[in-house]
Amino acid sequence: xxxxxxxxxxxxxxxxxxGDQLMILNLEPILLDLLSRFEIKDFQEASSYKEEEAxxxxxxxxxxxxxKTDLEKxxxxxxxxxxxxxxxxxxxxxxxxAMRNGQMSMEERMRKVYGVDVDYxxxxxxxxxxxxxxxxxxxxGCPIEKSQVLHAITSLxxxxxxxxxxxxxxxxxxxxxxxxxxxxxxxxxxxxxITAGCDARCPGLGLDCIGCRGPIRDESNVAAExxxxxxxxxxxxxxxxxxRFFGGNxxxxxxLTKRISEKSKGRRNSHEEDx
Amino acid sequence: xYKVLPKENLQSLFEGLRKIGDVYAxxxxxxxxxxxxxxxxxxxxxxxxxRTMIPPKKFFVKPRETLFEFDEEKLQYAEVQNGGGLNxxxxxxxxxxxxxxxxxxxxxxxxxxxxxxxxxxxxxIIGVSCTPDEYCFCRSMGADYAVDGFDLFLHEIGxxxxxxxxxxxxxxxxxxxxxxxxxxxxxxxxxxxxxxRRKAESFKLELDIxxxxxxxxxxxxxxxxxxxxEECFGCGTCNLVCPTCRCYDVxxxxxxxxxxxxxxxxxxxxxxxxxxxxxxxxxxxxxxxxRLRNRFNCKGSLVNGLxxxxxxxxxxxxxxxxxxxxxxxKRIRGEP
Amino acid sequence: MSVRNVLxxxxxxxxxxxxxxxxxxxxxxxxxxxEFAKRFVYKPGQFVEVGVMGVGEAPISICAARxxxxxxxxxxxxxGRVTNAIHRLKPGDILWIRGPYGNGFPMENMxxxxxxxxxxxxxxxxxxxxxQYALTNREKYGTITVMYxxxxxxxxxxxxxxxxxxxxxxxxxxEFFLSYEDPxxxxxxxxxxxxxxxxxxxxxxxxxxxxxxxPENTYAVICGPPIMYKxxxxxxxxxxxxxxxxxxxxxxxxxxxxxxxxxCIVGSGRNMKFVCKDGPVFTYWDALMTKGMI
Ligand SMILES: Cc1cc2nc3c(=O)[nH]c(=O)nc-3n(C[C@H](O)[C@H](O)[C@H](O)COP(=O)(O)OP(=O)(O)OC[C@H]3O[C@@H](n4cnc5c(N)ncnc54)[C@H](O)[C@@H]3O)c2cc1C
Ligand code: SF4
Ligand code: SF4
Ligand code: SF4
Ligand code: SF4
Ligand code: FES
Numbered sequence: 001x002x003x004x005x006x007x008x009x010x011x012x013x014x015x016x017x018x019g020d021q022l023m024i025l026n027l028e029p030i031l032l033d034l035l036s037r038f039e040i041k042d043f044q045e046a047s048s049y050k051e052e053e054a055x056x057x058x059x060x061x062x063x064x065x066x067x068k069t070d071l072e073k074x075x076x077x078x079x080x081x082x083x084x085x086x087x088x089x090x091x092x093x094x095x096x097x098a099m100r101n102g103q104m105s106m107e108e109r110m111r112k113v114y115g116v117d118v119d120y121x122x123x124x125x126x127x128x129x130x131x132x133x134x135x136x137x138x139x140x141g142c143p144i145e146k147s148q149v150l151h152a153i154t155s156l157x158x159x160x161x162x163x164x165x166x167x168x169x170x171x172x173x174x175x176x177x178x179x180x181x182x183x184x185x186x187x188x189x190x191x192x193x194i195t196a197g198c199d200a201r202c203p204g205l206g207l208d209c210i211g212c213r214g215p216i217r218d219e220s221n222v223a224a225e226x227x228x229x230x231x232x233x234x235x236x237x238x239x240x241x242x243x244r245f246f247g248g249n250x251x252x253x254x255x256l257t258k259r260i261s262e263k264s265k266g267r268r269n270s271h272e273e274d275x
Numbered sequence: 276x277y278k279v280l281p282k283e284n285l286q287s288l289f290e291g292l293r294k295i296g297d298v299y300a301x302x303x304x305x306x307x308x309x310x311x312x313x314x315x316x317x318x319x320x321x322x323x324x325x326r327t328m329i330p331p332k333k334f335f336v337k338p339r340e341t342l343f344e345f346d347e348e349k350l351q352y353a354e355v356q357n358g359g360g361l362n363x364x365x366x367x368x369x370x371x372x373x374x375x376x377x378x379x380x381x382x383x384x385x386x387x388x389x390x391x392x393x394x395x396x397x398x399x400i401i402g403v404s405c406t407p408d409e410y411c412f413c414r415s416m417g418a419d420y421a422v423d424g425f426d427l428f429l430h431e432i433g434x435x436x437x438x439x440x441x442x443x444x445x446x447x448x449x450x451x452x453x454x455x456x457x458x459x460x461x462x463x464x465x466x467x468x469x470x471x472r473r474k475a476e477s478f479k480l481e482l483d484i485x486x487x488x489x490x491x492x493x494x495x496x497x498x499x500x501x502x503x504x505e506e507c508f509g510c511g512t513c514n515l516v517c518p519t520c521r522c523y524d525v526x527x528x529x530x531x532x533x534x535x536x537x538x539x540x541x542x543x544x545x546x547x548x549x550x551x552x553x554x555x556x557x558x559x560x561x562x563x564x565x566r567l568r569n570r571f572n573c574k575g576s577l578v579n580g581l582x583x584x585x586x587x588x589x590x591x592x593x594x595x596x597x598x599x600x601x602x603x604x605k606r607i608r609g610e611p
Numbered sequence: 612m613s614v615r616n617v618l619x620x621x622x623x624x625x626x627x628x629x630x631x632x633x634x635x636x637x638x639x640x641x642x643x644x645x646e647f648a649k650r651f652v653y654k655p656g657q658f659v660e661v662g663v664m665g666v667g668e669a670p671i672s673i674c675a676a677r678x679x680x681x682x683x684x685x686x687x688x689x690x691g692r693v694t695n696a697i698h699r700l701k702p703g704d705i706l707w708i709r710g711p712y713g714n715g716f717p718m719e720n721m722x723x724x725x726x727x728x729x730x731x732x733x734x735x736x737x738x739x740x741x742x743q744y745a746l747t748n749r750e751k752y753g754t755i756t757v758m759y760x761x762x763x764x765x766x767x768x769x770x771x772x773x774x775x776x777x778x779x780x781x782x783x784x785x786e787f788f789l790s791y792e793d794p795x796x797x798x799x800x801x802x803x804x805x806x807x808x809x810x811x812x813x814x815x816x817x818x819x820x821x822x823x824x825x826p827e828n829t830y831a832v833i834c835g836p837p838i839m840y841k842x843x844x845x846x847x848x849x850x851x852x853x854x855x856x857x858x859x860x861x862x863x864x865x866x867x868x869x870x871x872x873x874x875c876i877v878g879s880g881r882n883m884k885f886v887c888k889d890g891p892v893f894t895y896w897d898a899l900m901t902k903g904m905i
Contacts (some may be wrong), residue, residue, distance in 0.1 A: 020412040154529050160695070167549070174329065179304060180512075184305055201776050221508050221563070227506065381871050386869045386870070386871075389614045389618070393614075488880040492882070524872070525667065536664075536665050543874070550873075551863075555691075559903075572883065573876060574880075
């Protein structure tokens with residue numbers, strides 16, 4: 001990006017709560033300054049002004065792909081953007097919406113929620129946008145951290161790709177000197193497998209990490225988390241649900257779920273044979 | 276020269292130390308943890324502690340710190356001023372004092388780190404004796420006794436503390452507070468020796484370190500690395516709580532004006548992915564297998580003749596996966 | 612007490628920044644602080660930490676022998692944040708440098724011997740310094756053999772310079788061999804047709820088929836991508852080279868260049884090395900003694 005021309009930016013929502021766009025609006029005092037450095041071509045929550053076909057330097061996309069409409073929209077965004085940044089867990093891995101992925105089919109889910117008659121023609125299994133298009137950068141969080149967005153945006157304005165955080169929350173606990181809730185109190189903290197960047201906010205308040213920033217792709221050892229929490233006396237189902245809450249689309253968590261459900265099926269079958 | 280500080284004079288010594296500068300000492304912060312914190316009264320201090328979670332190296336290489344503030348218009352990297360003045364760390368254990376010597380070897384080598392040097396020189400270290408728990412194995416590592424690396428060392432005896440003087444700075448503290456100290460009597464000396472003997476006998480954990488370096492070399496392809504990698508999170512805790520780990524990462528942050536900003540450094544860990552990663556995606560330690568192996572080899576190696584582990588037990592105690600440092604070292608030695 | 616802050620970088624002005632390939636630029640720098648320039652004495656194989664304000668620092672080999680006190684030449688391939696930022700800068704802009712770091716090649720040890728330089732891709736950058744040094748001190752060294760492996764013609768660095776050596780090096784007792792990986796590359800093929808004794812397609816080790824390399828009185832110096840070392844060393848060992856007379860310069864992640872940040876650590880408890888401080892130049896003997904080095 002050259003300094004002479006303002007980078008063109010678009011901010012888009014797919015399926016989600018819009019919380020991440022809100023977080024950007026929440027940057028308030030510096031928001032104006034920040035926005036004045038871009039030429040804004042599309043921003044649903046801030047204005048109704050849109051230039052549907054304009055070429056974009058950066059597209060910030062939040063929300064998961066949960067409908068065919070989302071997917072169409074996403075493909076169009078990809079075509080017109082040099083860089084796509086997925087903001088928030090929904091856009092990265094489907095987040096809470098993906099909790100039941102790989103466990104229950106979409107049809108089952110729709111039936112369960114709305115009854116049989118609902119038209120689920122448009123519905124897709126919620127997934128992160130990188131499942132469909134190439135994504136240059138991901139900013140995790142549910143919602144995202146203001147400081148991280150700010151850092152990402154200043155880096156981009158400066159002309160650099162922002163550095164991604166790929167270490168777990170435990171690191172930030174230690175840098176802050178917070179006593180470990182898992183080790184000391186046996187709380188079911190997910191910190192060891194969850195992407196840092198929140199400055200270990202929850203553990204710092206004495207609350208065990210529930211994993212709102214999602215696991216670290218190709219890195220987190222989720223099987224170890226299961227083992228450790230089982231060891232501490234937590235119930236398998238409970239742990240699995242906890243892991244799935246924000247990480248349902250994370251490959252290793254899906255594998256784990258499958259392994260366990262097969263195991264428990266096996267157990268059930270053998271029980272049946274026994275009786 | 277050896278002195279004795281009668282128990283009832285500890286409070287006054289503390290006040291004397293406060294005149295020198297800020298005093299940092301172990302404070303209980305949770306069920307299992309202590310931390311070195313700034314203290315204003317001796318009543319906040321717990322000198323009976325076993326270990327802090329974060330070692331006192333944090334005063335010298337900070338967990339996070341600004342190295343420079345830069346300004347593109349002024350064309351400069353400005354150093355950040357250190358507070359200046361003297362600080363006192365009261366209550367460091369022998370293992371941590373010896374651990375700091377390992378860090379010294381890296382930070383004060385042929386190219387000394389200015390910030391580190393300044394902090395080292397402006398800090399008065401007062402050691403205190405301790406009682407090992409089931410995680411301590413400093414004696415095996417030759418780190419259970421501090422021969423140097425401190426200014427004063429307080430060894431608990433019945434009537435107070437038997438005091439060793441480690442430096443001129445320490446001597447000055449004694450001189451300036453001379454009324455608080457007594458000469459050590461024959462009985463005091465006997466008691467000090469007796470206590471040292473008792474401490475030596477009270478270790479529950481031992482590790483044979485003879486030939487450890489070759490044992491590690493020979494265990495390069497040992498199955499223990501793969502097996503441990505299954506359990507390990509790669510969370511970095513073991514490194515971040517280690518008093519001898521010295522690794523750091525550096526990153527630049529620009530302000531919104533895109534001209535000014537900071538260069539930050541923070542503790543790093545070789546258990547984390549980026550530690551061995553180079554541009555283009557090649558990673559010299561791609562999985563936890565290589566990372567664990569590197570960590571144990573690093574800890575078992577020597578720097579300037581000093582072992583890179585002082586046996587403080589932190590990495591085992593604070594590992595969320597309960598990976599046991601000593602057990603692994605024993606396994607690679609072929610011990611049952 | 613005043614200790615120099617070894618982490619403070621010194622400004623250097625870009626005099627020249629020229630594209631050599633799509634991804635590599637040759638950059639010439641003038642060190643602005645002349646006091647610093649005086650201290651900035653380097654030898655082939657050493658590197659500098661090159662920084663861009665607000666982005667970070669990266670270790671880059673010095674790619675030419677020292678000719679003038681305040682001048683410095685680098686070749687930078689853009690692969691990430693810092694190197695991309697370096698590519699953005701133009702002549703007149705400022706880079707920030709620290710160094711020189713590392714041990715460099717022991718040029719004195721090699722005096723009186725033949726030199727065999729084997730480079731793959733960007734690995735030619737530090738070896739160019741060796742070559743220049745040896746050419747300026749030509750009488751001190753025997754036959755110089757260069758084996759340079761490239762992907763294709765357009766990826767060839769310092770093309771004019773090296774093509775001249777390729778054609779005319781022999782006058783100066785320099786034998787220059789070239790290998791190229793893309794067999795469909797026309798320009799390389801033409802070179803091969805012209806000098807089939809000096810150029811062939813394949814990886815750089817293929818060049819050992821063209822040149823009968825002898826271990827007597829010869830030092831080998833290797834630099835290239837990490838996977839290359841094993842194969843080149845294999846060829847040399849087949850020819851009974853003394854492991855202590857094989858030099859190679861290694862790459863690891865680096866942040867400080869000063870033996871502090873720990874990223875470049877390699878080896879086992881028996882033998883732990885910091886590539887930045889103990890290297891980046893090591894002998895093959897070091898590699899045999901240090902696990903995980905190559
Ligand atoms: C001794 C030595 C000499 C080198 N000489 C040259 C040269 O002459 N020309 C050239 O183009 N490249 C050279 N490299 C490689 C160059 O250092 C990396 O390509 C560069 O660091 C990538 O930085 P980046 O910020 O662009 O990439 P990113 O991927 O964004 O890296 C971020 C940071 O990680 C570290 N890092 C990443 N990759 C490497 C790496 N390969 N080596 C060391 N640190 C790394 C750096 O601190 C870097 O700033 C050399 C490396 C070493 C170790
Ligand atoms: S509290 Fe949680 S995040 Fe913090 S160190 Fe312990 S396990 Fe890790
Ligand atoms: S503390 Fe334990 S789980 Fe974390 S990286 Fe170290 S060994 Fe692995
Ligand atoms: S390796 Fe473990 S026991 Fe040894 S000094 Fe470090 S934290 Fe303490
Ligand atoms: S064990 Fe790892 S983190 Fe600690 S000093 Fe060694 S390389 Fe660095
Ligand atoms: S680069 Fe920091 S120790 Fe080698």
